[in-house]
Amino acid sequence: MTDRKLGFVGLGRMGGPMSGRLIDAGYDLTVYDTNRSAVDAAVARGARAAGSPREVADAVPVVLTSLPTPDVVEKVALGPDGLGGGSVIEIMLDLSTTGPGTAKRVAEGLSGHGVQWVDSPVSGGVTGAEKGTLAVMTSCPRSAYERVEPIVSTFGKVFFVGEEPGLAQVVKLGNNMLAAAALVLSSEALAMGVKAGIDPQVMVDIINVSSGRNSATQDKFPRAILPGTFDFGFTTALSYKDVRLCVEEAEAMGVPMLGGALIRQFLAITKAKFGPDSDFTSIAKVVEEWAGVEIRSKSTG
Numbered sequence: 001m002t003d004r005k006l007g008f009v010g011l012g013r014m015g016g017p018m019s020g021r022l023i024d025a026g027y028d029l030t031v032y033d034t035n036r037s038a039v040d041a042a043v044a045r046g047a048r049a050a051g052s053p054r055e056v057a058d059a060v061p062v063v064l065t066s067l068p069t070p071d072v073v074e075k076v077a078l079g080p081d082g083l084g085g086g087s088v089i090e091i092m093l094d095l096s097t098t099g100p101g102t103a104k105r106v107a108e109g110l111s112g113h114g115v116q117w118v119d120s121p122v123s124g125g126v127t128g129a130e131k132g133t134l135a136v137m138t139s140c141p142r143s144a145y146e147r148v149e150p151i152v153s154t155f156g157k158v159f160f161v162g163e164e165p166g167l168a169q170v171v172k173l174g175n176n177m178l179a180a181a182a183l184v185l186s187s188e189a190l191a192m193g194v195k196a197g198i199d200p201q202v203m204v205d206i207i208n209v210s211s212g213r214n215s216a217t218q219d220k221f222p223r224a225i226l227p228g229t230f231d232f233g234f235t236t237a238l239s240y241k242d243v244r245l246c247v248e249e250a251e252a253m254g255v256p257m258l259g260g261a262l263i264r265q266f267l268a269i270t271k272a273k274f275g276p277d278s279d280f281t282s283i284a285k286v287v288e289e290w291a292g293v294e295i296r297s298k299s300t301g
């Protein structure tokens with residue numbers, strides 16, 4: 001089946017550009033967000049607005065969601081006026097990071113409404129969402145995968161993880177814990193360099209052709225920390241949520257995650273100091289404060 005009519009709920013930093021790509025690819029989109037200005041922006045790009053998730057699910061068979069936290073995903077799926085009550089919906093495809101526990105619970109709740117759950121978290125940040133270069137990890141029954149694959153390939157490279165709900169979420173949590181760990185440890189290494197009198201730009205350039213290179217030194221430092229803009233586009237609250245979920249799920253599985261527990265505390269400190277809405281590159285500011293240095297390239301002062 002080729003779906004041309006889609007729903008999209010959650011038009012934020014990620015959902016905004018992802019829904020925009022679908023519109024540009026010729027899909028007919030019905031959208032909802034609690035933030036009116038996000039809806040207005042999508043309508044200006046060609047989408048039609050609905051008044052609730054339920055209204056979206058009354059209009060189209062496949063609804064994508066990109067929502068901040070597991071409780072919001074659960075509410076949008078199964079709450080009053082949620083997607084599950086819709087008369088036309090057949091598939092809810094969730095692009096959010098929720099963890100496998102929520103994925104399994106929502107999948108079960110939706111199956112009671114005859115709606116198929118697809119979990120499809122993404123990695124690659126706002127830039128990846130804009131350019132269509134995300135990693136899209138998907139778990140759902142094969143038949144549903146064949147139906148949604150052409151849709152999610154609009155966002156980037158798609159990986160089929162398995163048929164059980166939540167499997168793709170496990171991959172995503174592992175990845176995001178590693179991304180946060182890279183940011184913490186790279187901040188510590190760079191702070192040491194600055195304290196020794198080295199231009200951090202020079203140190204980043206060297207690391208990026210050496211064995212210590214990682215997503216923080218290759219992307220976050222050049223883009224948001226060395227210039228001092230701290231505007232990578234991912235909030236501390238969401239990164240904290242991801243690492244917390246990762247450590248909790250690992251613990252429930254009997255997998256030790258000592259390093260992960262440390263990264264979780266680091267994010268808790270960053271959230272307490274700079275607020276939940278701060279950019280998660282603010283992790284570097286915590287290290288800077290403790291070390292008494294600023295990790296800025298010489299050219300940006």
Ligand code: NAD
Pocket residue numbers: 009010011012013014015032033034035038066067068069072075076095096097098122123124125126233234235238
């Ligand atoms: P965001 O906060 O920018 O966007 C979330 C959107 O959901 C907002 O527009 C908000 O108004 C809307 N919303 C909140 N409650 C709602 C409700 N009840 N009904 C309808 N809409 C509601 O978050 P984001 O950065 O776009 O992240 C979205 C998801 O993608 C999260 O789960 C996040 O962990 C994940 N993610 C983010 C990034 C990133 O770099 N920002 C990368 C990969 C994955």
